[in-house]
Amino acid sequence: xxxxxxxxxxxxTVVPPxxxxxxxxxxxxxxxxxxxxxxxxxxxxxxxxxxxWRKLNEAAVNVAREATTLTExxxxxxxxxxxxxxxxCEQVHAAIKTITAVYYSLPKDQGITLRKLVRNATxxxxxxxxxxxxxxxxxxxxxxxxxxxxxxNSVWTACQQVPRIPKxxxxxxxxxxxxxxxxxxxxxEEMEQAVEECDPYCGLLNxxxxxxxxxxxxxxxxxxxxxxxxxxWSEEDQELIIPCLALVRASKACLKKIRISxxxxxxxxxxxxxxxxxxxxxxxxxxxxxxALSIYPPMCHLTVRINSAKLVSVLKKALEIAKASxxxxxxxxxxxxxxxxxxxxxxxxxxxxxxxxxELTFADSQLADDSLRI
Numbered sequence: 608x609x610x611x612x613x614x615x616x617x618x619x620t621v622v623p624p625x626x627x628x629x630x631x632x633x634x635x636x637x638x639x640x641x642x643x644x645x646x647x648x649x650x651x652x653x654x655x656x657x658x659x660w661r662k663l664n665e666a667a668v669n670v671a672r673e674a675t676t677l678t679e680x681x682x683x684x685x686x687x688x689x690x691x692x693x694x695x696c697e698q699v700h701a702a703i704k705t706i707t708a709v710y711y712s713l714p715k716d717q718g719i720t721l722r723k724l725v726r727n728a729t730x731x732x733x734x735x736x737x738x739x740x741x742x743x744x745x746x747x748x749x750x751x752x753x754x755x756x757x758x759x760n761s762v763w764t765a766c767q768q769v770p771r772i773p774k775x776x777x778x779x780x781x782x783x784x785x786x787x788x789x790x791x792x793x794x795x796e797e798m799e800q801a802v803e804e805c806d807p808y809c810g811l812l813n814x815x816x817x818x819x820x821x822x823x824x825x826x827x828x829x830x831x832x833x834x835x836x837x838x839x840w841s842e843e844d845q846e847l848i849i850p851c852l853a854l855v856r857a858s859k860a861c862l863k864k865i866r867i868s869x870x871x872x873x874x875x876x877x878x879x880x881x882x883x884x885x886x887x888x889x890x891x892x893x894x895x896x897x898x899a900l901s902i903y904p905p906m907c908h909l910t911v912r913i914n915s916a917k918l919v920s921v922l923k924k925a926l927e928i929a930k931a932s933x934x935x936x937x938x939x940x941x942x943x944x945x946x947x948x949x950x951x952x953x954x955x956x957x958x959x960x961x962x963x964x965x966e967l968t969f970a971d972s973q974l975a976d977d978s979l980r981i
Contacts (some may be wrong), residue, residue: 624692666706718776731765
């Protein structure tokens, strides 16, 4: 009898190095949606801040080291063998999984603001590594060019930022408030500069030439080019800008006073109140930007009024939250009512200057309704 056939041994599939890089980039990007949600993982272990920060710093150093190794081996020829590539990719993946696991171990009770900063740092690292792997996949075996260096530096810079993350929620809150103050300060300076120059678009059209050539104006209008009315402020516009600038100054003052109060009176264990203060304060800068953009010509006074009202609402809410929190131990402290009065004064002036346009718009709306009925 013929002897039984020997069992066939399965030959492992060899994945080419570049295909392994492509798969690694995909796997890294699959981690990003979960990180953005950023839910803390349940654990029975008591949180130890020193252990957490030590592990996070060590994980960041490890990611930077793996990024360096990967860049070096895939920026020259010959490329690593499939087996070597597998090892490199596994090391990168393990380093990224480690730093994400450390982030997930930060409980919510340490503060939402602090978790956001750690989450953003972790996202930057993972996204930077995915970009680096993509670049190495597209241009393998070449000396590091600009794209390689930019991607590598992106990972390295993100890892370097980890030791600079604030270590508690109060420090995180102060960091975010400082950022908000700086953003509003920049917006205010840009508005002031435009007003001082009395030329928001740097004189793209000459006032005299436009006025003396009505035919040119008509031609520009037909071609869709901005005319003089689109590029410069009228006297009414300039009058309205004054209380708008004052309102932005009041916004900057509100943020500064809130930041000072948090610095002087904030308590690390009052994480929820600190988070509430940061959340509402984060809304001030975007509201200031909306108002700043609406003052540029051609200015719609009703839009300015609406954006001013939105900003005032955010400012008052921020002041009320600060007043009700532990950072204002004396709620009757004079700076809060003073700022509220300043904000109200600006808004009242804006209402006065936009009332005529509001009434005209209302009248036009009534006429349109009447014509529809007829």
